[in-house]
Amino acid sequence: MRDSTLSDSTLSDSTLRILLVDDHPVVRAGLRAVLESAGRLVVVDEASTAAEALAAVDRLQSTDGGPDVVVMDIELGEGPSGIEATERLGRSHQGVPVLIVSTYGAVSDVQAAVSAGALGFLLKDASAAELRDAVSQAAAGSLVLPAQLARRVLGGGAGQEPSLSPREIDILEELARGRTNQQIAAGLFISQATVKTHLNHIFGKLGVGNRTEAVTVARARHLIRG
Amino acid sequence: MRDSTLSDSTLSDSTLRILLVDDHPVVRAGLRAVLESAGRLVVVDEASTAAEALAAVDRLQSTDGGPDVVVMDIELGEGPSGIEATERLGRSHQGVPVLIVSTYGAVSDVQAAVSAGALGFLLKDASAAELRDAVSQAAAGSLVLPAQLARRVLGGGAGQEPSLSPREIDILEELARGRTNQQIAAGLFISQATVKTHLNHIFGKLGVGNRTEAVTVARARHLIRG
DNA sequence: TGATGGATCAACCGTTCGGTTGATTCCACG
DNA sequence: CGTGGAATCAACCGAACGGTTGATCCATCA
Numbered sequence: 001m002r003d004s005t006l007s008d009s010t011l012s013d014s015t016l017r018i019l020l021v022d023d024h025p026v027v028r029a030g031l032r033a034v035l036e037s038a039g040r041l042v043v044v045d046e047a048s049t050a051a052e053a054l055a056a057v058d059r060l061q062s063t064d065g066g067p068d069v070v071v072m073d074i075e076l077g078e079g080p081s082g083i084e085a086t087e088r089l090g091r092s093h094q095g096v097p098v099l100i101v102s103t104y105g106a107v108s109d110v111q112a113a114v115s116a117g118a119l120g121f122l123l124k125d126a127s128a129a130e131l132r133d134a135v136s137q138a139a140a141g142s143l144v145l146p147a148q149l150a151r152r153v154l155g156g157g158a159g160q161e162p163s164l165s166p167r168e169i170d171i172l173e174e175l176a177r178g179r180t181n182q183q184i185a186a187g188l189f190i191s192q193a194t195v196k197t198h199l200n201h202i203f204g205k206l207g208v209g210n211r212t213e214a215v216t217v218a219r220a221r222h223l224i225r226g
Numbered sequence: 227m228r229d230s231t232l233s234d235s236t237l238s239d240s241t242l243r244i245l246l247v248d249d250h251p252v253v254r255a256g257l258r259a260v261l262e263s264a265g266r267l268v269v270v271d272e273a274s275t276a277a278e279a280l281a282a283v284d285r286l287q288s289t290d291g292g293p294d295v296v297v298m299d300i301e302l303g304e305g306p307s308g309i310e311a312t313e314r315l316g317r318s319h320q321g322v323p324v325l326i327v328s329t330y331g332a333v334s335d336v337q338a339a340v341s342a343g344a345l346g347f348l349l350k351d352a353s354a355a356e357l358r359d360a361v362s363q364a365a366a367g368s369l370v371l372p373a374q375l376a377r378r379v380l381g382g383g384a385g386q387e388p389s390l391s392p393r394e395i396d397i398l399e400e401l402a403r404g405r406t407n408q409q410i411a412a413g414l415f416i417s418q419a420t421v422k423t424h425l426n427h428i429f430g431k432l433g434v435g436n437r438t439e440a441v442t443v444a445r446a447r448h449l450i451r452g
Numbered sequence: 453t454g455a456t457g458g459a460t461c462a463a464c465c466g467t468t469c470g471g472t473t474g475a476t477t478c479c480a481c482g
Numbered sequence: 483c484g485t486g487g488a489a490t491c492a493a494c495c496g497a498a499c500g501g502t503t504g505a506t507c508c509a510t511c512a
Binding site: 406407425436 | 469471
């Protein structure tokens with residue numbers, strides 16, 4: 001499955017190969033420094049966008065057996081968010097453990113991350129040891145949630161996070177740009193009727209009543225960039 | 227935490243001593259890795275809050291001649307922001323060059339940083355080379371602003387940043403929550419006509435054509451929370 | 453193979469929004 | 483003391499939105 005000179009099992013003391021995904025070079029350097037400081041973890045590649053991340057996993061899987069863990073920032077600048085990237089990874093490359101790191105610990109973010117298939121959610125103010133432990137746990141298939149987050153997320157114990165389809169995300173992105181239904185229809189080569197159908201589905205899934213609120217909620221849940 | 231064997235003058239090609247201020251251990255590690263990768267820069271101390279930063283500068287100045295540059299995150303978690311810390315540093319320890327780093331490049335943030343006395347404003351997605359150059363420039367007393375930010379701040383082409391009135395901000399906050407004009411009117415104890423008037427002013431000032439886009443632009447410019 | 457869910461489209465209808473014009477009050481600034 | 487900006491309100495109208503129902507096509511999946 002991976003570097004055969006070390007081990008071909010998933011022994012807990014073998015080297016863990018990590019793919020870093022963050023749009024900030026500084027943060028990537030920091031994560032790399034922290035992760036590699038203990039010796040057992042090694043960063044085999046870095047990506048700064050969702051697209052790069054997908055490509056990197058592809059490449060790594062076809063040549064090296066793939067990364068053991070993907071450490072992904074929830075925020076990736078312009079393009080798709082870390083949540084979206086995680087969802088896509090889950091659909092195309094099942095079984096790759098993703099650890100989401102974020103600056104803030106909004107309950108909705110954590111829920112969105114877990115719904116998207118992430119095997120962990122860490123804050124950027126986590127200590128080096130916490131980060132390394134979380135990576136190990138994720139590699140072993142365990143879900144890692146710091147106590148303070150877990151309490152808030154599980155304590156609230158509400159409903160499930162409904163997941164939006166890729167097309168619905170497209171619509172949402174257009175919405176955020178202030179486009180009218182007509183403009184969205186033209187831009188996506190579909191009819192206004194279809195746009196309205198998607199919109200109604202989106203409103204239902206997000207629990208909102210209009211487009212403006214939909215954008216706000218989508219942003220808060222990192223479903224779209226921004 | 228430092229290295230007195232290198233130099234005690236401020237010659238331009240001597241080692242530059244840096245104080246890092248950021249509340250995220252990962253980001254500090256990243257900044258340190260990037261800054262020290264070239265050899266001429268050395269991080270002599272780190273702080274995670276404004277108070278720690280002030281204390282660190284105090285200590286460094288009384289024992290070693292102080293840091294040559296303070297690299298400060300604009301966001302420092304709970305306590306005072308990097309902007310506030312910069313202001314305080316300017317009042318109590320004149321002459322310490324501060325370089326602000328931020329995730330976003332809101333014009334208002336840049337203006338606030340410069341007003342507070344910062345000698346530079348960098349985005350976290352800056353390259354390693356940009357960061358190191360900016361530190362050198364700041365140490366030499368020059369203001370460093372990446373081209374893309376400078377253009378926006380100095381109004382290269384467009385116009386001034388239109389300022390919204392407090393009432394308009396109120397309206398904008400309600401907009402972001404997805405409220406209808408009727409709901410906004412009720413919530414603010416005014417008529418729908420007034421809401422519409424404010425809305426039209428807002429659209430004009432922000433250069434947008436509808437409420438959804440207005441919220442997006444307002445958020446991007448940090449005019450409202452979120 | 454039937455079921456499910458995503459994506460597409462249509463027609464209808466009431467509500468809300470956005471644009472415009474014009475007006476009044478209040479306060480700050482010079 | 484006038485000027486101007488901010489905030490308030492009214493009335494009108496066309497355009498856009500939101501809700502609803504119902505339908506087709508297609509891929510995936512049990």
